[in-house]
Amino acid sequence: GEDVEQSLFLSVREGDSSVINCTYTDSSSTYLYWYKQEPGAGLQLLTYIFSNMDMKQDQRLTVLLNKKDKHLSLRIADTQTGDSAIYFCAETPDNYGQNFVFGPGTRLSVLP
Amino acid sequence: KAGVTQTPRYLIKTRGQQVTLSCSPISGHRSVSWYQQTPGQGLQFLFEYFSETQRNKGNFPGRFSGRQFSNSRSEMNVSTLELGDSALYLCASSVLGRGRRTQYFGPGTRLTVL
Numbered sequence: 001g002e003d004v005e006q007s008l009f010l011s012v013r014e015g016d017s018s019v020i021n022c023t024y025t026d027s028s029s030t031y032l033y034w035y036k037q038e039p040g041a042g043l044q045l046l047t048y049i050f051s052n053m054d055m056k057q058d059q060r061l062t063v064l065l066n067k068k069d070k071h072l073s074l075r076i077a078d079t080q081t082g083d084s085a086i087y088f089c090a091e092t093p094d095n096y097g098q099n100f101v102f103g104p105g106t107r108l109s110v111l112p
Numbered sequence: 113k114a115g116v117t118q119t120p121r122y123l124i125k126t127r128g129q130q131v132t133l134s135c136s137p138i139s140g141h142r143s144v145s146w147y148q149q150t151p152g153q154g155l156q157f158l159f160e161y162f163s164e165t166q167r168n169k170g171n172f173p174g175r176f177s178g179r180q181f182s183n184s185r186s187e188m189n190v191s192t193l194e195l196g197d198s199a200l201y202l203c204a205s206s207v208l209g210r211g212r213r214t215q216y217f218g219p220g221t222r223l224t225v226l
Contacts, residue, residue: 041219041220042202
């Protein structure tokens with residue numbers, strides 16, 4: 001079955017880069033997503049990557065996809081205290097008719 | 113465009129009661145999915161509705177049910193509440209079809225069962 005794994009915690013210093021990693025199991029996933037959840041809030045879409053891409057950059061965010069190893073990462077450059085949140089990666093096993101599968105989330109703490 | 117809205121935002125109930133949560137999707141979105149989020153289990157998929165029909169269902173007991181109206185608004189109902197039902201319930205809407213299907217989430221309803 002589908003399974004998405006992430007490390008649960010990450011701490012970085014303000015101004016450093018953060019790298020959040022994710023592994024997934026379903027090779028048929030067409031799109032992979034990163035969501036951010038701040039305390040008491042719902043999930044906010046950060047970015048997504050199509051499975052035929054290796055990399056996608058969006059301002060401070062860089063997504064890297066290694067489809068062979070089923071490994072996805074999110075790099076946040078110049079991490080700020082406002083980036084402190086839980087980050088979820090999600091796969092869609094099929095782009096039509098299937099629900100999203102979310103990882104457990106990585107809690108990013110940004111230290112001043 | 114207005115985002116996904118959920119009402120109420122907070123709810124306190126006692127064991128054995130039932131509860132109904134509401135979700136209004138983004139205008140034009142016909143798919144609504146519901147998730148339960150707890151510290152122990154993370155985000156778990158409850159069910160998805162499209163055009164008033166349940167398309168997918170997660171592994172939850174029959175006490176959890178939902179429906180969708182012709183205007184795409186959705187409700188979920190939990191009967192005979194248990195302490196373990198305390199959670200953040202999130203709804204997400206999307207445009208279904210071939211290609212990228214991004215889910216947009218509401219702020220959630222925090223349910224506390226005493």
